[in-house]
Amino acid sequence: MYEFDIITPNSIDAAKSEFDAAEDGQFLAGGQTLIPVLKQRLAMPSDLIDLEHVHGLSGISASGDTISIKAMTRHTEVAADHEVQAAIPALAKLANGIGDMHVRNRGTIGGSIANNDPAADYPAAVLALHATIVTDRREILADHFFTGMFETALEEGELITEIHFPIPEAASYMKFANPATRYALVGVMVAKSHNNVRVAITGAGPCVFRDAEMEQALMGNFSPESIKDGMIPADDLNTDIHASREYRAHLISVMVRRAVAEAVG
Amino acid sequence: MPLITVHVNGVETTKEVEPRTLLSTFIREELKLTGTHVGCDTSQCGACVVSIDGKTIKSCASFAWQFDGAKIQTIEGLANGTELHPMQEAFRTHHGLQCGFCTPGMVMTAVALVENNPDISENGIREGLEGNICRCTGYQNIIDAVKTGAKAMRG
Known part of the structure; x- marks a missing residue:
């Protein structure tokens, strides 16, 4: 690991000014991706700006039709939160399936979303639930947030403060996990609200994405039978030692059907 | 270098650490508690798991300075003298x-x-x-x- 300095601010304003003052600053959230990246010398920040002690960056609140989760809230906390479990059980289930218990005790929702790993779980929830990402300078709709592999709409030094999840009528997350890493080979979040259905798929492509054809089919008839094999072409999907693109395409249809079946109840 | 105070298995220790010192390295090389193992060093295998204020973490995927003031339990802290947990x-x-x-x-x-x-x-x-x-x-x-x-x- 290359050398770096550490800064431990206790306010968002201080974190921002420290970032601006650093030669090549990097925010540190739960560190479950960043620390392994540093160990492999794939990044060389001059300063790590630790968000652990920043006031007002952790916690969960429910108000009417929205669940709000602050950026530094750990996966364990989301999974165990009674309001999340009651309002969006699929989100609690998703959080409880990230990595393993030890990773969930450290990893944060803000870190996961900012990193936008192609096989991360949270991006599927953010996109399917039509969440809003609140930063220190603006609000970004999920549809505009995930822009590519490990790429987001976040600008240099922009800090996620919280995520607002509208509470859906029904939602379900189904993951076909890599048996070793527990990352999603394919993860599917299906969310239904009023007459709208959103289907977000992670793990299968370079970046989380929605599928318009499946959404249209489910808006016509919210039933597993609406999802046919081959609805998603394999061409642009990931292919690696764990699964071919054709297998991932097949898994998507299977996982969407399972998610819809669970959401219907 | 940051000066940290940790309570490891009930013993308070204050030491300077480099920012890049992993918790696993600190426990093994500074505190000489070599019961915590480093297997994969890529946060997958779990041999380095320790308990921080009652929650388990992978000590190879965290820095020592992050636990200033924390209560850390390692495998050496489980037994009561010669009586195994x-x-x-x-x-x-x-x-x-x-x-x-x-x-x-x-x-x-x-x-x-x-x-x-x-x-x-x-x-x-x-x-x-x-x-x-x-x-x-x-x-x-x-x-x-x-x-x-x-x-x-x-x-």
Whole structure:
């Protein structure tokens, strides 16, 4: 690991000014991706700006039709939160399936979303639930947030403060996990609200994405039978030692059907 | 360099650490507590699991300075003198190990699982151990050990 300095601010304003003052600053959230990246010398920040002690960056609140989760809230906390479990059980289930218990005790929702790993779980929830990402300078709709592999709409030094999840009528997350890493080979979040259905798929492509054809089919008839094999072409999907693109395409249809079946109840 | 104070297995220690010193390195090389093992060093195998204020983490995926003021428990802190912790005793009884390299992380994880859920099911044990890898593939005896250890911990 290359050398770096550490800064431990206790306010968002201080974190921002420290970032601006650093030669090549990097925010540190739960560190479950960043620390392994540093160990492999794939990044060389001059300063790590630790968000652990920043006031007002952790916690969960429910108000009417929205669940709000602050950026530094750990996966364990989301999974165990009674309001999340009651309002969006699929989100609690998703959080409880990230990595393993030890990773969930450290990893944060803000870190996961900012990193936008192609096989991360949270991006599927953010996109399917039509969440809003609140930063220190603006609000970004999920549809505009995930822009590519490990790429987001976040600008240099922009800090996620919280995520607002509208509470859906029904939602379900189904993951076909890599048996070793527990990352999603394919993860599917299906969310239904009023007459709208959103289907977000992670793990299968370079970046989380929605599928318009499946959404249209489910808006016509919210039933597993609406999802046919081959609805998603394999061409642009990931292919690696764990699964071919054709297998991932097949898994998507299977996982969407399972998610819809669970959401219907 | 940051000066940190940690309470490890009930003993308070104050030391300077480099920002890039991993918690696992600090525990093994500064505190000389070599029961915490570094297996994969890529935060997958779980041999380096320690407990921080009652929550298990992978010490190879965190920096020592992040735990200034924290209570850290390592495998050395489980036994009461020469009397093994019930979970350690259960691993011995069931031979829940072959080479033993993964055992410190397995035992720390098992204790946390049972503390969080005293009536944990076999399925809960299997799922709860997903972050701990045993390359000797001795899982069956590990499951048996955790079941017995859980019963003993319930008293």
